[in-house]
Amino acid sequence: xxxxxxxxxxxxxxxxxxxxxxxxxxxxxxxxxxxAPGQTFADMIRDAAGDAVQTMRESDVIAQxxxxxxxxxxxxxxxxxxxxxxxxxxVSMRDxxxxxxxxxxxxxx
Amino acid sequence: xxxxxxxxxxxxxxxxxxxxxxxxxxxxxANADSTGNTPGADPxxxxxxxxxxxxxxxxxxxxxxxGEIGKxxxxxxxxxxxxxxxxxxxxxxxxxxxxxxxxxxxxxxxxRSYEANMNLYEAGRKMRSEMIDLxx
Numbered sequence: 001x002x003x004x005x006x007x008x009x010x011x012x013x014x015x016x017x018x019x020x021x022x023x024x025x026x027x028x029x030x031x032x033x034x035x036a037p038g039q040t041f042a043d044m045i046r047d048a049a050g051d052a053v054q055t056m057r058e059s060d061v062i063a064q065x066x067x068x069x070x071x072x073x074x075x076x077x078x079x080x081x082x083x084x085x086x087x088x089x090x091v092s093m094r095d096x097x098x099x100x101x102x103x104x105x106x107x108x109x
Numbered sequence: 110x111x112x113x114x115x116x117x118x119x120x121x122x123x124x125x126x127x128x129x130x131x132x133x134x135x136x137x138x139a140n141a142d143s144t145g146n147t148p149g150a151d152p153x154x155x156x157x158x159x160x161x162x163x164x165x166x167x168x169x170x171x172x173x174x175x176g177e178i179g180k181x182x183x184x185x186x187x188x189x190x191x192x193x194x195x196x197x198x199x200x201x202x203x204x205x206x207x208x209x210x211x212x213x214x215x216x217x218x219x220x221r222s223y224e225a226n227m228n229l230y231e232a233g234r235k236m237r238s239e240m241i242d243l244x245x
Binding site (some may be wrong): 074078080082085088089092093095096 | 124203
């Protein structure tokens with residue numbers, strides 16, 4: 001296998017590193033951060049989870065009124081499908097987070 | 110708004126409109142033989158239905174809703190049946206203006222249109238679920 005120094009020249013690598021240090025964050029991101037100073041990653045996750053729980057509660061209510069004959073079959077199906085995709089997103093995101101956490105825990109120091 | 114999410118909303122409005130249309134067809138078919146009870150009284154008058162577009166400002170999508178449920182002005186036909194309670198002095202009974210052939214065609218169209226909306230709903234749902242599967 002070729003040595004890495006023959007594939008990448010050292011000066012090109014250090015040049016790329018220097019230019020990466022001078023990169024400014026995208027203007028949109030900076031503005032968002034200024035508008036919501038307390039918004040952290042944990043806050044974002046909490047908001048998303050709150051929305052998901054809200055959708056689940058709503059479809060629960062519709063499913064119950066469907067059983068009681070108050071909501072139409074179509075409404076029940078719509079709410080159930082909305083619930084399905086919300087749960088799917090929530091579970092996928094949780095899996096990703098757990099995976100990332102385990103990755104960090106496995107890191108040998 | 111997420112286009113794949115709004116497909117579900119739009120197709121659902123189409124399905125709702127078509128099921129209302131089918132309801133009107135069912136009412137017409139069921140009442141095809143309804144006549145009056147007093148001499149010369151009017152029988153059941155065929156119901157009609159129209160659709161119109163409705164713009165959802167919040168989501169920015171155009172959906173469909175039932176516009177107006179009206180009455181068909183077509184004149185009633187007369188049937189000779191002197192023993193009927195609704196028969197006039199000449200023995201004629203007014204019969205409703207429902208045409209079974211027309212109602213059948215209407216029913217077919219409503220059913221096909223419902224199916225088309227259902228397929229759109231399913232396609233949108235499938236695309237969305239495949240997109241979510243990318244996270245795995």
